[in-house]
Structure formats: structure tokens, C-alpha cells
Amino acid sequence: IDADSAILRNGFWQLEGVIENVPNAPPEFKENLAIPTTLDAVTLLDKFASPNTIGFWQLPHFVRQTQAAGLDASRYKMRLNALMALPALFVAMALIGAVVCLRLQRMGGNSQLLAIGSLAAVGLYFFTQFSSSLGATGAAPPVIAAWSPPLFVLFCTLTFIAYREDG
Numbered sequence: 625i626d627a628d629s630a631i632l633r634n635g636f637w638q639l640e641g642v643i644e645n646v647p648n649a650p651p652e653f654k655e656n657l658a659i660p661t662t663l664d665a666v667t668l669l670d671k672f673a674s675p676n677t678i679g680f681w682q683l684p685h686f687v688r689q690t691q692a693a694g695l696d697a698s699r700y701k702m703r704l705n706a707l708m709a710l711p712a713l714f715v716a717m718a719l720i721g722a723v724v725c726l727r728l729q730r731m732g733g734n735s736q737l738l739a740i741g742s743l744a745a746v747g748l749y750f751f752t753q754f755s756s757s758l759g760a761t762g763a764a765p766p767v768i769a770a771w772s773p774p775l776f777v778l779f780c781t782l783t784f785i786a787y788r789e790d791g
Contacts, residue, residue: 625657636660675703675760682780683707698766702759704741713752719781726788734771748777 628641642654678686682702722782724741750772759769 625659627657632661632663633658634664667739675699678703680704680707683703697764698762699760701766702770704758705766706753706756709770709774712778714746715746716748716774716777716781719778719785723781723784723788726772726785744777748773751776 625639626643626645627639629639630636631640637659639657643644644652644654644657646652646791672781675683678700683700687697687704689698690700692771700728704781720741723744754768755764758764759766
């Protein structure tokens, strides 16, 4: 069956502009055809459209389409914002490394500073994952959930560096 368009309705697929090809028979054209199904829009979206499988440039359009269909687009908004916040996250991670490397060896306490830096990096990872979960489920706005962990760590490390270098 070839169709110009297919729309998932409640309990069936509505096909339009259908050409049905049966072996050993000429193609048969039909204006409309309904095929029963147990799928619904939410199940279809959950199974076939993971946010990780959609490219960055297609995400804004996909979010608009998902919202226009009346479905929850929180997971896709979260993925889009998380990808946009990724450079800030990388800078925050680099600054955590800079904080660990700034201390002079002759002052001692390097192992303690290294442990604190490692814990900060692991903490940032878990804070980012937790925040992403909140944004994907709709418990927090995706913009805030994606941008708050990297910006928080970014400003904390910049404050620490400024205090350390000036003090």
C-alpha cells in the first residue's frame, strides 16, 4: 500500500491518496483507506522518536510539530536546551580543572584540592543529570533545568578563581 499521507486517528490509520498493489493484479487507486491499529500518538512518539535520535537542527521544528499535535514536548525541549548549554558546561569543567591546577605545589594540600576538584566534577555530572530528568518530565522548565547546572558551576569557579588570585 502506497499513500500520499497517513494520519493516526483514534484506533486507526487514515490513509489518503492510496494505491494498493496486489500481486498479479493491476494497481488499485482509492481515495481513502482506514487501517485499524492499537497504536496511539503517545506510544508512537515514545517508541520511535527518542530525543537523542533527532539532530540539533531538526529539534526546533520537531518541538513545534509535537506541540501542534497536542503532545508533550518537554523531553525534546530539554534535549535542545541541553545541547545549547553544552559549551557552558565544557567551560565550567575546564574551570574546575583550572581551580585544581592553580595552587602552587610548595604550599601543600594538593591531594586534598585534587579530591575536591574530582568531587566537584562528579557532583556537576550528577547535578546535570538530575536537572535534566526534572526538565524532561516537565517538573522544571527545560531552559532552567538545562542552563542552571553549568552556569552555577561556572560562576562559582570564576568567583573562587577571582578570590584566589586577588586574595
